[in-house]
Amino acid sequence: MNGAACPSIERRAFPEFRALAGARRLEGYAATFGAEARFRDFVETIEPGAFRASLDGDILALVDHDPGLVLGRTRSGTLRLSEDSRGLAFSLDLPDTQAGRDIIALAERGDIGGMSFGFLIPAGGEVWTGKRRSLRAIDLREISVVQAFPAYPDTRIALRARGAFDARAARRRAIEIAERAL
Template sequence: MAKNEVRSLLSAVELRADGDGRTVSGYAIMFDKPSQDLGGFIEYIDKGALKDVNFDGVYLVYAHDMNQPLARVDAGTLKLKVDDKGLFFKATLPNTTVANDVLENIRVGNIKGMSFAFTTKADTWTFGKNGSPDIRHVTAIDEVFEVTITPLPAYQDTSIAISSRDASKPAYGKRERMRDELAIIRVRKEFM
């Protein structure tokens, strides 16, 4: 059962005037950097987490809206490269209303964030003590669906990660499991 998760981060989105000035680049995923508190836990994407990921079907979209496409790997308008820092992207945006608005908002500094939607293949948890947050290390990502340019680089839709963390705790009861399974169904409907 795939668990779609969405993460957003402040990232150096750059606007480059390559020829027609429609190229944007930056990092959609940064390795070994702590997330903000995601509701009781801090998350890290480990360096080897993207090792076996196939990026052939990845889209670049605006604000996680698949109806707002900006580029695609299989169209040749989106390039993705894993390096020591994370997942670097470079995209040439089309001459559409959405893309023109995104380019202008990047130019004036209104948009500085990146995000990504993914499923986890493997992770580890260290449970915090005395009120400190739990720590999650995503050690293997199964699939990256999209990378997103977003004006709101705050983490969102974290109920799935919370449910996987809580399921590992001994006091995880039937009521909590049902609550989390309903949250998973709601998120899955949103992304499917």
């Protein structure tokens, strides 16, 4: 490394996705435009077009932002991303791995809390007005299937799931929730 400070990747969660019956696929929205996310000292929204520049990159689909639990990626075609008038839409073909089978089982029971995404903000990508932050450009790095507590509450869950309790993932979610509250 050259000693320069590395920007911190930010994460946001949304509970909008669905499992396709009989298929190994999740579909839905990893982010929605115009919905407010309220954090301890500011409110954030995402503007239409914010993800556009990132969609040509190699974006990963993960479980709880864990790079050791890859579910798919745009480079291989197992993750497809697009922007529409509502937000960042995704379609994810789940692998026949333990993580993929667990996600399918949890989704079938309705135990998954939603989707999340990890991102950086490029220069000029945000506008602050008092305590309101508007994201105009987002350098998307990954989307994740998460267990609970989305940052943007205006999306809906359309998915059911089945599976065992994952203590490691629950601890990560608790840390993320605590960080959001700071």
